[in-house]
Amino acid sequence: MSLSIKNLSVSIGGKTILDQVSLDLADGQRVGLVGPSGSGKSMITKAFLGLLPPRAQASGSICLGGKEILGASERTLADLRGAYVGTVFQNPAASLNPVLTVKKQLTLPLRLHYDLSRCEREERALAMLDKLGLDRSVANAYPSQLSGGQQQRVGIGTALITSPRLIIADEPTTALDSISQMMVIELLDRLVDQSGASLLFVTHDFSVLRRIASQAYVLDRGKVVEAGEIQRILTSPQSLEAQGLVAAARELTLAVGHGRQPLPAEERTS
Amino acid sequence: MTTVAIVARSMWSRAEGKFSILVLGLWVLVSLVSLVWTPQSLWATDGYQVWKAPSAQHWLGTDGTGADVLSWLMAGSHTNLLISLLAVLLAALLGLLLLTAMLASNQLLAAGTVVVVDALISLPTVLLALMLAVPLGPSIAVIVISCGIGYGLNLARIVRPQALLAAGSDYALSAKANGAGGWRIMLDHILPNVMPTMAVQLSLSAGTALLAESGLTYLGIGVPSGVPSWGHSLATSVKFIDVFPLTVLWPGLLVTMVVVALNVCGDLLRQAMDPVSNPELRKLAA
Numbered sequence: 001m002s003l004s005i006k007n008l009s010v011s012i013g014g015k016t017i018l019d020q021v022s023l024d025l026a027d028g029q030r031v032g033l034v035g036p037s038g039s040g041k042s043m044i045t046k047a048f049l050g051l052l053p054p055r056a057q058a059s060g061s062i063c064l065g066g067k068e069i070l071g072a073s074e075r076t077l078a079d080l081r082g083a084y085v086g087t088v089f090q091n092p093a094a095s096l097n098p099v100l101t102v103k104k105q106l107t108l109p110l111r112l113h114y115d116l117s118r119c120e121r122e123e124r125a126l127a128m129l130d131k132l133g134l135d136r137s138v139a140n141a142y143p144s145q146l147s148g149g150q151q152q153r154v155g156i157g158t159a160l161i162t163s164p165r166l167i168i169a170d171e172p173t174t175a176l177d178s179i180s181q182m183m184v185i186e187l188l189d190r191l192v193d194q195s196g197a198s199l200l201f202v203t204h205d206f207s208v209l210r211r212i213a214s215q216a217y218v219l220d221r222g223k224v225v226e227a228g229e230i231q232r233i234l235t236s237p238q239s240l241e242a243q244g245l246v247a248a249a250r251e252l253t254l255a256v257g258h259g260r261q262p263l264p265a266e267e268r269t270s
Numbered sequence: 271m272t273t274v275a276i277v278a279r280s281m282w283s284r285a286e287g288k289f290s291i292l293v294l295g296l297w298v299l300v301s302l303v304s305l306v307w308t309p310q311s312l313w314a315t316d317g318y319q320v321w322k323a324p325s326a327q328h329w330l331g332t333d334g335t336g337a338d339v340l341s342w343l344m345a346g347s348h349t350n351l352l353i354s355l356l357a358v359l360l361a362a363l364l365g366l367l368l369l370t371a372m373l374a375s376n377q378l379l380a381a382g383t384v385v386v387v388d389a390l391i392s393l394p395t396v397l398l399a400l401m402l403a404v405p406l407g408p409s410i411a412v413i414v415i416s417c418g419i420g421y422g423l424n425l426a427r428i429v430r431p432q433a434l435l436a437a438g439s440d441y442a443l444s445a446k447a448n449g450a451g452g453w454r455i456m457l458d459h460i461l462p463n464v465m466p467t468m469a470v471q472l473s474l475s476a477g478t479a480l481l482a483e484s485g486l487t488y489l490g491i492g493v494p495s496g497v498p499s500w501g502h503s504l505a506t507s508v509k510f511i512d513v514f515p516l517t518v519l520w521p522g523l524l525v526t527m528v529v530v531a532l533n534v535c536g537d538l539l540r541q542a543m544d545p546v547s548n549p550e551l552r553k554l555a556a
Contacts, residue, residue: 049447051443051446051447054375054377074451078449078450078451079449080449081446081447081448081449082447082448082449082450083449085447086448087444087447087448089440089443089444089447091440094439094440094441095440095441095443095444096441096444097441097445097458097459097462097463098441098463098545098546099462099463099544099545099546100458100459100462108445108448108450108458109448109449112448112449112450112454113449141552142545142546142551142552144545144546144552145552155444158444158448159448162448
């Protein structure tokens with residue numbers, strides 16, 4: 001599903017959060033949205049999910065699958081959410097309900113968007129656990145019984161179980177250790193490949209982003225400061241903000257010369 | 271093993287849980303039995319056998335009309351059960367309705383409901399019952415409505431902070447991002463989180479409704495004359511407590527035991543229903 005954002009501006013209480021942001025994501029494409037904390041990355045995802053705070057004022061245009069959704073009714077947006085757009089959140093421990101079992105959490109989106117019997121929903125939830133590489137016994141577990149990596153896999157499962165055409169991953173690896181980060185990225189990579197959906201991957205970390213996307217938009221203080229191929233941005237960043245992010249990523253992870261090498265971005269289909 | 275079985279087993283595993291389940295189970299059983307059978311007829315009075323001590327014929331003695339105390343207490347148990355159940359049901363419905371209004375996205379409705387609840391919560395249940403008794407007269411409805419309204423207001427106020435936390439949580443946002451509307455988030459995410467607190471509050475309310483029944487019947491605005499209830503048994507005998515203390519002891523003991531059992535039940539239910547505090551529930555995955 002394609003996404004086209006034109007001149008999106010969002011302000012809350014007179015303070016500008018996003019300033020004339022434009023972004024394009026073609027059908028089946030994988031695009032990264034990268035920027036430091038507070039740059040407005042999550043606000044973009046909230047804007048096209050219709051989840052902006054009540055006091056927020058938005059202008060511009062957001063076209064999802066050719067349909068203008070900025071200012072659309074709550075009913076229209078609710079139909080899009082989950083069914084066409086799946087969201088993986090940053091903190092899996094907080095985005096899973098602590099008093100519901102994994103099976104219950106996986107079946108809830110199905111109940112909202114599909115007319116399936118309880119047995120069919122449960123069967124799909126178990127099949128999703130298989131896809132996620134989790135044992136079927138996890139179905140009856142509560143989030144507190146799972147590790148961070150397992151929780152995020154379940155989070156990915158709830159976002160993908162309705163087979164959405166656009167997947168938004170809002171910093172899905174930030175709260176995880178490096179091994180879990182690797183597993184979650186590989187899982188997301190595989191499942192997005194299988195589904196053929198578009199992916200908008202939000203992160204502040206280039207080293208994570210280059211493993212899963214080929215194009216990126218660099219955001220700083222609510223503005224897109226650079227856009228293009230990730231490989232190009234990594235080798236010759238044009239803006240000062242992108243240079244800072246690339247330098248930080250190289251310093252922290254990309255400079256490590258041994259262990260598993262990052263996947264070349266060129267090998268990815270966009 | 272199902273969740274219900276695990277909750278029941280968790281409660282039974284503790285001594286106070288056994289006490290609570292046995293007392294409440296006996297209450298329900300006696301209530302049902304009393305609908306079809308009591309040891310003596312409620313209306314079999316004997317002017318020569320008043321205020322008698324326990325005997326083989328009258329296990330708990332007789333009251334001021336010579337009627338069998340045990341039979342009246344047995345018959346009263348189903349009246350009290352009905353009052354407690356209806357009061358709790360009304361409180362739960364009103365509490366949930368107010369809670370939903372307090373969490374509404376319409377800020378005016380939410381804030382207005384909080385103000386109204388805060389204002390009404392200061393109204394004593396007894397005063398409400400006295401006002402209701404004017405048009406309705408002494409009746410079970412007076413007790414049920416006054417308790418239901420009073421406890422419903424309390425329930426909404428007590429559960430609101432926890433419900434607000436759940437409504438503002440990441441998992442509620444995640445549910446919304448998956449297409450859930452306000453009602454579905456309320457049913458699927460907020461209610462399961464506030465249910466343990468509600469269980470405690472409602473079980474306390476059931477116990478308080480029993481005490482209210484006794485108090486309001488004593489004041490003459492509760493269960494009408496001729497209808498068996500524990501409050502009625504207390505009201506008719508309490509004047510003679512210095513002379514015939516046993517006749518007050520039985521209904522008093524009964525009310526106390528059931529109220530304690532309800533309070534204990536609520537507390538244990540909260541622990542048993544919450545997967546965070548009950549390891550048995552979490553073992554389901556094993």
